[in-house]
Amino acid sequence: MSLWDAIVIGAGPAGMGGAAVLAEHGASVLLVDEAPGPGGQIWRGIETVPDGRARILGPDYMAGRPEAARLRASGAVLAFGTRAWRVEPHGTVWLGDATGLRAERARHVLIATGAMERPVPVPGWTLPGVTTIGGLQILLKREGLLPAGPLALIGSGPLFYLYAAQCLAAGKRDIILVDTGKRTALLTAWRHAARALAGRGPSYLAKGIGLLRQLRRAGVPVHSGAQGVEIERAGDGLTVHFHIRGAWRSLSVSRAALHEGVIPETHLPRSLGCRMEWSAAAAAFHPVRDSDLRVSQPDFYVAGDAGGIGGAKVALLEGQLAAISILESLGRQVDPLLATATRRERRAHLAARPLLEHIYRPRPELLAPADEIIACRCEEVRCGEIRASLAAGCAGPNQLKAFLRCGMGPCQGRTCGPLLAGLTAEMRALPMEDAGWLSIRSPLRPVSVGELADFTGS
């Protein structure tokens, strides 16, 4: 077992930027990702996408191509199709690929595991034919698949509008937008406007306004201020019900997709016992980081959306910043101007974030849904059962798991975790940071008993 200067987990923008800068400065780097190539979710399939599909996905997607080329040229050792299923303090990272299991050790570990979509628990969210909007976008990027027949896009947030515009660019016009954003959020957004107009903020705002204009010009039906979304099966398709200020409407569609923003994927830092923090503005937990993106576990760093949502460009810059800090602790020469410029650029790209968080703040019922709604998809546990357990004295997420099995299924509580915390906070009148969280243990990715049996050690 060799000792790497750094192991980078996740080959999205943060991991790509971090691994490239480390390797370019002579550090020995191993970059691992489950996918067959670099890009993460945002630049999914960036090295293999056909030109026509790339045009549909737009310039922000294509910005990943030079970064992938830079990574390939950097000399970083790339392990794709590889699961990081256990990470131990002091830098031991357990991996699994088609050839079996192995452990690698590193002086530093950069966690760049990105984001996941916020769970959108509404009646019918478990039906076949109902996916996340991000999931549909991955099918577009990776497989070039576009849903056939009328498609309801339900939710809010930048990706909600972006995917709708990408559908139009691909020639799909039978989309219906059910916008759950709060209209009043725009009226109170002025507090964040000044900051959003600084740095690179205007380019983010211009992109959003451009998307809205495209959708309006194309005449896409938009139902704004929708609440009470419910989805049910209807023959081969689905019916989507919602109301706007009490007036109920129903749509018949072939498929429906939900999206209410993205949140950091925190399983790995949690499994290491990293200190976590609740962001009321982002309505999500993130690991506590210092200005060099170090987390509370010594020699571990978190960069990109896994540390707090900032988008692809911020993630790339954070990966580079963490790499610079790692290089400095390895005693390697780094141009001091590089660190300063990267920090300044990161700040500039974060300028519009408070405004976006304000406009797209999720409704409270997304964290504490109605009783009849399934919270734990794996074990089919409803919010009402969870509330009843809490009312009977259950202390929080880990006891809920023991009593009801919620969080015990194959997704390991990734989906219901935020809901268990949200329901605990509601029922016990606690702030989110005191509501507790499921204890996260390895294996963080599937490992078969056969693989463990075949492991001979090294």
Place this chain on the structure above:
Amino acid sequence: MAFIRLDPLPCESSAELFFEDRPMRFAQGDTVAGALLAAGIDTFRQTPVTGAERGPWCLMGVCFECLVSIDGVENQRACMTPARPGMQVRRQTGSRHDAAAAGGDA
């Protein structure tokens, strides 16, 4: 509820996998989930608890809703598994023990 391929399968392409013994053509770069969805299959499994039908939700390896049996190995995430010619993909129905007892996956 099917999907349209932006880049149609080339006529000469003969890569096929089998879903419940039915042959299904797929494209280079497809995951098993992509190949099944493109073929119009939305129900990938029935839950162990109530037998409810489920299909892919996140398509990025987080939610484990798209679990299928591939070449006799159960609980594989279809959305993270590259499609390969000749794969035998099967639905998982009810609890894992029941599926084995029924001879569904040997």
